[in-house]
Amino acid sequence: MTDRPAWRGLADPTTPDPDLVAVLTELFTDYRSARPTPTAVVDLDRRLWQRLEDLGLTRLTGSETAGGSGGGWVDAAALLGLAAAAAAPVPLAEHDVLGGWLLEAARLPNDGGLRTVCRPDPSGVALNVTWARDASRIVALWEDRDQWRVSDVTVDRVGIEERRNLAGEPSDTVEFDLDDLEAGTVVAHEIGEQFHLRGALARSAQVVGAMERVVEVVLEHVRERQQFGRPIGRFQAVQHLVSDIACETALARAATDAAVARAAASDWRDPGMLFAVGVAKSCVGHAASVVVRGSHQVLGAIGTTLEHELHTLTRPILARRSEYGSLQDWDETLTALASSAGRDRLWSLITTGRAKAHRTT
Amino acid sequence: MSARLVPPGARELPALTELRLEVRAFLAEQVAAGAFVPHVDTWLTRWDRDFTRELGRRGWLGMVIPTAYGGQGRTYLERFVVTEELLVVGAPVAAHWIAERQIGPSLLRYGTEEQKQAFLPGISRGEVVFGIGMSEPDSGSDLASVRTRAERVDGGWRLTGTKLWTSGAHEADAFFALARSAPLDPAHRHDGLSQFIVDLRAPGVTIRPIISMGGDHHFNEVHLDGVLIPDDRVLGEVGEGWAQVTSELAHERSGPERVLSTFQLLAAAAQAMDDGRLPTDPGLGRHVARVAALHHMSFAVSTALESAEHGADADTAAAVVKVLGTTGEGDIADYVDTLTATGWALDEELDTLLHAAILQRPGFTLRGGTNEILRGVIARGLGMR
Ligand SMILES: Cc1cc2nc3c(=O)[nH]c(=O)nc-3n(C[C@H](O)[C@H](O)[C@H](O)COP(=O)(O)OP(=O)(O)OC[C@H]3O[C@@H](n4cnc5c(N)ncnc54)[C@H](O)[C@@H]3O)c2cc1C
Numbered sequence: 254m255t256d257r258p259a260w261r262g263l264a265d266p267t268t269p270d271p272d273l274v275a276v277l278t279e280l281f282t283d284y285r286s287a288r289p290t291p292t293a294v295v296d297l298d299r300r301l302w303q304r305l306e307d308l309g310l311t312r313l314t315g316s317e318t319a320g321g322s323g324g325g326w327v328d329a330a331a332l333l334g335l336a337a338a339a340a341a342p343v344p345l346a347e348h349d350v351l352g353g354w355l356l357e358a359a360r361l362p363n364d365g366g367l368r369t370v371c372r373p374d375p376s377g378v379a380l381n382v383t384w385a386r387d388a389s390r391i392v393a394l395w396e397d398r399d400q401w402r403v404s405d406v407t408v409d410r411v412g413i414e415e416r417r418n419l420a421g422e423p424s425d426t427v428e429f430d431l432d433d434l435e436a437g438t439v440v441a442h443e444i445g446e447q448f449h450l451r452g453a454l455a456r457s458a459q460v461v462g463a464m465e466r467v468v469e470v471v472l473e474h475v476r477e478r479q480q481f482g483r484p485i486g487r488f489q490a491v492q493h494l495v496s497d498i499a500c501e502t503a504l505a506r507a508a509t510d511a512a513v514a515r516a517a518a519s520d521w522r523d524p525g526m527l528f529a530v531g532v533a534k535s536c537v538g539h540a541a542s543v544v545v546r547g548s549h550q551v552l553g554a555i556g557t558t559l560e561h562e563l564h565t566l567t568r569p570i571l572a573r574r575s576e577y578g579s580l581q582d583w584d585e586t587l588t589a590l591a592s593s594a595g596r597d598r599l600w601s602l603i604t605t606g607r608a609k610a611h612r613t614t
Numbered sequence: 615m616s617a618r619l620v621p622p623g624a625r626e627l628p629a630l631t632e633l634r635l636e637v638r639a640f641l642a643e644q645v646a647a648g649a650f651v652p653h654v655d656t657w658l659t660r661w662d663r664d665f666t667r668e669l670g671r672r673g674w675l676g677m678v679i680p681t682a683y684g685g686q687g688r689t690y691l692e693r694f695v696v697t698e699e700l701l702v703v704g705a706p707v708a709a710h711w712i713a714e715r716q717i718g719p720s721l722l723r724y725g726t727e728e729q730k731q732a733f734l735p736g737i738s739r740g741e742v743v744f745g746i747g748m749s750e751p752d753s754g755s756d757l758a759s760v761r762t763r764a765e766r767v768d769g770g771w772r773l774t775g776t777k778l779w780t781s782g783a784h785e786a787d788a789f790f791a792l793a794r795s796a797p798l799d800p801a802h803r804h805d806g807l808s809q810f811i812v813d814l815r816a817p818g819v820t821i822r823p824i825i826s827m828g829g830d831h832h833f834n835e836v837h838l839d840g841v842l843i844p845d846d847r848v849l850g851e852v853g854e855g856w857a858q859v860t861s862e863l864a865h866e867r868s869g870p871e872r873v874l875s876t877f878q879l880l881a882a883a884a885q886a887m888d889d890g891r892l893p894t895d896p897g898l899g900r901h902v903a904r905v906a907a908l909h910h911m912s913f914a915v916s917t918a919l920e921s922a923e924h925g926a927d928a929d930t931a932a933a934v935v936k937v938l939g940t941t942g943e944g945d946i947a948d949y950v951d952t953l954t955a956t957g958w959a960l961d962e963e964l965d966t967l968l969h970a971a972i973l974q975r976p977g978f979t980l981r982g983g984t985n986e987i988l989r990g991v992i993a994r995g996l997g998m999r
Contacts, residue, residue: 258920258921259688259689260689260690260691260917260920260921262627262629263626263627263629263630263689263691263692264624264625264626264627264630264691264913264916264917264920265624265625265627266621266622266623266624266914266917266921267622267623267624267625268622468996472996472997472998475998476997476998486993486998486999487998487999489990492989492990492993492998492999493986493989493993495993495996495998496937496989496990496992496993496996497989499619499934499992499996500619500934500937500938500992501938503619503620503911503934504904504907504908504911504938505907506620507620507623507907507908507910507911507914508903508906508907508910510622510623510910511623511906511907511910514623514625515625518625528906531899531903532902532903532906532907535899535900535903535904536903536904536907539900539903539904581896583899584896584897584898584899584900584903585896585899586899587896587898587899587900587902587903588887588894588895588896588897588898588899588902589894589899590899590902591884591887591898591899591902592884592885592887592888592894592898593888594884595881595884595885595888596881596882596884596885597642597881597885599880599881599884599902600638600702600703600877600881602902603902603905603906603909604626604634604909
């Protein structure tokens, strides 16, 4: 191509496959229009899961040889975000992006049966394991004397105490038999380290997707709701609240997309991933405070009711921002990276994720 | 699909990183050689004509101006990384900032061939210095209410009125003055405005300093007393001043200087935490994360401007960057202040940066359009107005 514009050699816009986005948008619009009114407790939607499975979406990121669809992180983040925007109760992050990946890393077979994932403590107990009661198997990543082991344990071999998280979703306590964990396959150290980062970024993608839907819900409301003889969106105070919600959401989106793009471009090998994921987790977490508070304020009393869509978004936003590290944990991680970069390398840390500049040639 | 305020993200490719590192290496040498002392808010407060000319010699000014007019004929993305590198190191860039950022692009878009020849080569060399003549005593946020009058005379126009808060007017060669060239029609307030290129040394121009709260002299009152503007110094079309000034503001609002004015303070705070002179505190990580996200966001805006696919949305996107960025750069000043106790004087450098940042901070969310006005721009972008 002779008329390729100069900027093409300088910047590479990162966008998900438009065909995939079209399919997902249709799928989740359908789902939203047909679903029953919101409930306080949320259970797995097996029909939706089946539909996703038929479309190859429950194994989107699995390699094709392992029965997956060979999708990358950019597409996976789009799927997680759109599913979260529809408040779809399906374990896409646990089953595919995390569990499926661990099984492949350990070269363990994957029969496609529904899985969740967790990191049990030394005594074999894992807390807040989302969807554990619904899974056929639980993929466990376990640290055993400086080694990481992956086991794919059938649910009949674990003890499950049923609990629910802030979003009303299954978030169970799981107790493993130590023999099953000790029999796990040893995986490379990076796998153990990456698991936390992948989990944190998957959660960020979900929270951003949900926040984007909150912005839509808010905009619909301020156009329709009338007070003092006009739509409340005409009031400047309301406009400024909504603008702040939208700005924080956009910032969280920029941070998450940047981390996803870096992960996709390097297959998670880029040494700047810790910083990039931390930036996403921090911006997403702080945005959540503004978005949840502001959206409930704009919606008024109706937004606090069970029948309204808003809590199906705001509850998962808050539940997920604290998974794979609290906001405070991540801000502390970033603080440590920034202070050890020091005055002269802070900017290098921000642009590359590493304190030392590298030519990328 | 969701209402997208900001264009999708983009990755910086190696060719751009090369340029970034080249500029960074030069600046590190300059700091090491003592050519300048890194500071905060340098794009408004630190003038160094020699340094500016040196940047011109290196081809880092007028980057988007075509070579035919003495510029570099490069892209907005290349300009973006150069400006980021200059800002984060706290280099003295005020002398060329306004001319380079908004006057050059406005001249390219609206100027006559003669005007382009007359000003663009000097801007690209860092020799021609411009100010902004928009605000007035009674016209701040409501810019369309400007009262400076332009009266038609033989061969040109006579300008009478007062421009206020004109940054650097005492150092500048010229500014673009927004003036009313036709009587106000209350039903069409944006009509009848025009832009004029005013020689600040011309007879009838009086420049009086206005001292900022820290005691420094950055901005001015510029009194125009029947200043004669020849016809060939009208910018663009008579009566089209509002559209032109709006396009100029898009350049004024969208750059990395709306995020990075206090970066040197943030960097010094990071160093002080590492040295144990400041308590380790997660707030540092939070601010660093926001700066990083804004870096990605403004890069995305620049990429979209360059590819022009989202050109129409850039006003809203620029407002988003500016609201978040100027709030954040001010919050950094306040944050570092909350970490330091009175009587704490272990670090001259941090102290100097902190005090300057705190005193400059109120201006961050005012200049170039206040954050309240910009939230209105964003609300319009969201379809609320
Ligand atoms: C450091 C600095 C440098 C500057 N340099 C220049 C320069 O070089 N050239 C130049 O032309 N100007 C310059 N300015 C002026 C700047 O553009 C104005 O300060 C700005 O446009 C606001 O105008 P104002 O100060 O008159 O405040 P006002 O417009 O009087 O606003 C006061 C307050 O009221 C709020 N407000 C006003 N209208 C509304 C509304 N409709 N809705 C909600 N809130 C509203 C504002 O947000 C603000 O909080 C500079 C300003 C600063 C601080």
